[in-house]
Amino acid sequence: xxxxxxxxxxxxxxxxxxxxxxxxxxxxxxxxxxxxxxxxxxxxxxxxxxxxxxxxxxxxxxxxxxxxxxxxxxxxxxxxxxxxxxxxxxxxxxxxxxxxxxxxxxxxxxxxxxxxxxxxxxxxxxxxxxxxxxxxxxxxxxxxxxxxxxxxxxxxxxxxxxxxxxxxxxxxxxxxxxxxxxxxxxxxxxxxxxxxxxxxxxxxxxxxxxxxxxxxxxxxxxxxxxxxxxxxxxxxxxxxxxxxxxxxxxxxxxxxxxxxxxxxxxxxxxxxxxxxxxxxxxxxxxxxxxxxxxxxxxxxxxxxxxxxxxxxxxxxxxxxxxxxxxxxxxxxxxxxxxxxxxxxxxxxxxxxxxxxxxxxxxxxxxx
Ligand code: ACO
Numbered sequence: 001x002x003x004x005x006x007x008x009x010x011x012x013x014x015x016x017x018x019x020x021x022x023x024x025x026x027x028x029x030x031x032x033x034x035x036x037x038x039x040x041x042x043x044x045x046x047x048x049x050x051x052x053x054x055x056x057x058x059x060x061x062x063x064x065x066x067x068x069x070x071x072x073x074x075x076x077x078x079x080x081x082x083x084x085x086x087x088x089x090x091x092x093x094x095x096x097x098x099x100x101x102x103x104x105x106x107x108x109x110x111x112x113x114x115x116x117x118x119x120x121x122x123x124x125x126x127x128x129x130x131x132x133x134x135x136x137x138x139x140x141x142x143x144x145x146x147x148x149x150x151x152x153x154x155x156x157x158x159x160x161x162x163x164x165x166x167x168x169x170x171x172x173x174x175x176x177x178x179x180x181x182x183x184x185x186x187x188x189x190x191x192x193x194x195x196x197x198x199x200x201x202x203x204x205x206x207x208x209x210x211x212x213x214x215x216x217x218x219x220x221x222x223x224x225x226x227x228x229x230x231x232x233x234x235x236x237x238x239x240x241x242x243x244x245x246x247x248x249x250x251x252x253x254x255x256x257x258x259x260x261x262x263x264x265x266x267x268x269x270x271x272x273x274x275x276x277x278x279x280x281x282x283x284x285x286x287x288x289x290x291x292x293x294x295x296x297x298x299x300x301x302x303x304x305x306x307x308x309x310x311x312x313x314x315x316x317x318x319x320x321x322x323x324x325x326x327x328x329x330x331x332x333x334x335x336x337x338x339x340x341x342x343x344x345x346x347x348x349x350x351x352x353x354x355x356x357x358x359x360x361x362x363x364x365x366x367x
Contacts, residue, residue, distance in 0.1 A: 002127060071338055163293065
């Protein structure tokens with residue numbers, strides 16, 4: 001049975017930075033409160049030309065470069081997001097088209113902030129089954145478009161960004177070692193975007209009542225998060241036959257420093273074993289774990305052969321953890337330039353649209 005190795009990684013963050021002081025100009029809050037209660041100093045906010053797909057594509061191209069993999073070699077694209085560009089088509093399909101990943105199947109996965117762990121696990125399982133050789137797993141969010149900028153309980157927390165991993169099959173042991181996924185829909189109302197789905201389609205009144213923005217019971221989500229972070233980590237370790245002492249790093253969902261500190265206490269581990277960058281990005285939901293991972297790898301913190309656990313929680317409610325051994329890129333020949341495929345992908349996309357248009361005209365004439 002092949003192993004699923006993480007062989008490429010990349011991240012993207014919009015250029016626009018919003019500091020706590022900037023938020024204090026919009027709602028009744030201040031830098032000290034936000035820093036002390038959450039650990040967040042600033043977050044990135046999508047500009048007019050940033051979308052969930054474009055951030056995802058930028059992160060993906062970097063990941064493909066690291067792995068030295070052509071977009072045309074990808075078998076499967078999973079985009080984890082709670083802020084898709086449309087109800088449908090899937091954002092994963094927009095990314096597939098922009099990358100020029102011509103043979104890939106593509107779908108979105110929604111498990112909120114736990115989404116990247118779910119998606120990585122699904123990609124790894126597809127590789128382990130032998131049906132897929134190369135998968136691209138993306139976590140991408142433009143949460144700022146769904147934040148109620150009048151609600152100080154939520155608008156201080158969230159930011160935008162994307163992270164992507166390339167997963168490849170290899171006979172060499174390592175890569176994704178185990179994963180656990182959990183859910184409890186009875187807590188769905190604790191963190192929700194109430195309208196815009198089939199339950200409450202958009203009407204004048206849903207817009208007027210602000211039901212298209214994130215609503216959260218912060219205290220309850222906090223309580224739930226502190227309960228599950230350590231237990232999910234231990235479960236994933238147990239499934240991999242590992243102990244806490246065997247792992248070098250914990251990469252937690254970057255929601256609130258106090259939640260991460262509670263997880264550290266629960267696992268009896270010092271904070272320096274936790275990868276933390278929420279001070280600069282805030283909570284980017286499903287993108288937070290890959291963004292934290294990419295920064296840590298690029299800083300040389302996470303090294304080949306080290307074992308780690310990614311652990312997250314989020315709306316749903318969902319939670320989960322994934323244990324992995326970090327191996328880095330597989331040996332490969334030549335030098336791939338994924339951005340060239342992106343340029344060609346644009347041309348290909350235009351040509352396909354033109355052909356579809358002409359075929360449509362001919363088809364209508366035949367009727
Ligand atoms: N600035 C200043 N004061 C504030 C702010 C603010 N931004 N927000 C709340 N307060 C006030 C409250 O009104 C309250 O005042 P009161 O005592 O006079 O009523 C006081 O500060 C304390 O409020 P709490 O809600 O008790 O603050 P708490 O310490 O719980 O922190 C927070 C709130 C940061 C939201 C915290 O509960 C939290 O992080 N919860 C988890 C949220 C989370 O992680 N969500 C993401 C889940 S992942 C996903 O799926 C997207």
